[in-house]
Amino acid sequence: MTKKVEKKTTAAAADILSPVVAASVDASGAKAPARPAEKPAAKPVKSGARQGFKPQEFIVYPAHGVGQIVAIEEQEVAGFKLELFVISFVKDKMILKVPTPKVASVGMRKLAEADVVRKALDTLAGRARVKRTMWSRRAQEYEAKINSGDLIAIAEVVRDLYRSDSQPEQSYSERQLYEAALDRMAREVVVVQKLTETESLKLIEAQLQKGPRRAGKSDDVDVEDADIEEAA
Numbered sequence: 687m688t689k690k691v692e693k694k695t696t697a698a699a700a701d702i703l704s705p706v707v708a709a710s711v712d713a714s715g716a717k718a719p720a721r722p723a724e725k726p727a728a729k730p731v732k733s734g735a736r737q738g739f740k741p742q743e744f745i746v747y748p749a750h751g752v753g754q755i756v757a758i759e760e761q762e763v764a765g766f767k768l769e770l771f772v773i774s775f776v777k778d779k780m781i782l783k784v785p786t787p788k789v790a791s792v793g794m795r796k797l798a799e800a801d802v803v804r805k806a807l808d809t810l811a812g813r814a815r816v817k818r819t820m821w822s823r824r825a826q827e828y829e830a831k832i833n834s835g836d837l838i839a840i841a842e843v844v845r846d847l848y849r850s851d852s853q854p855e856q857s858y859s860e861r862q863l864y865e866a867a868l869d870r871m872a873r874e875v876v877v878v879q880k881l882t883e884t885e886s887l888k889l890i891e892a893q894l895q896k897g898p899r900r901a902g903k904s905d906d907v908d909v910e911d912a913d914i915e916e917a918a
Contacts, residue, residue, distance in 0.1 A: 736769060736786045738796070744877050747782065748793040748835030750775055752873040758786070777873070798837045803878050806841040806871065810893035814846045821859070828863045837874055843867035848894045 736758055739745060744754050757772040769786040771794075784792060798806070817824055828847070831839040847864035849856050856864060868890065875886040 736771070737789045739771065739789065739794075744797055745773065746795050746797060746835050746837075746874060747773060747775075747784075748833050750778065750780070750782065751870045752797070752877055753782065759783070793835050795835060797878050798874060800878060802837055803875060806837045807875075807889070807893045809838060809841040810845050810848075810890060811896040812845060813898050814848070815842070816846055821857075825859060825863060828867070832863070832867050832870060837871065840867050840871050844871055844890065845894065845897065848897075850895070 739755055741755050741757055744752055747753055753773040753775045755771050756774045759770045759772055761768050761770055770783040771786055771789070773782040773784060774780075775782070784794065817827075828843045831843050834840075843863065844867045847856065847860055847867065868887075872883060872886040872890060875881060875889065876883055879886070879889075881889070
């Protein structure tokens, strides 16, 4: 009997110490059932910085992009007290709860400095670099860059997958990755440069158009040797 109780306690502790507790919010603003199961009611804690982050600050969470810390809560489960950052992603209608000691391991970071944003925008105007490898492998690399939280890496994906009106259309999977990278980059530019979403997208588009014109020709794209090319 004692062993069973110990196992339950250990499982509960592992659950609450997991990096993220997520809950979605529907269009009306109501919370959907939390994932995983809801914990006992959390208590708000006094305002102040934790791990270098503070309430109302905008941050970047690698898997979801730009969010805002709306509160810091304290929760107790199985005898463990844990402080949680409550992070809102308004556009995604989602709330994440991240244990404050886990911010480094999950890759949460502050917004990029202005010079990093400028470098990312300059990256868009560069020559696309496409590996001569199977699309499935390139797609995995692009997705990894998008979810890295690195603004420069995300800008590289936007640059490499961008297609002007004179170029062949993107495949469905290319389009999905391009739009995901574009959205991540645009949201951070919005907050850092204090722009609207429309202004941010126009700025990114303008930078992309400064790059070499690409019409699917090898001299318009830097091709990196790798494996055999596979059609997307």
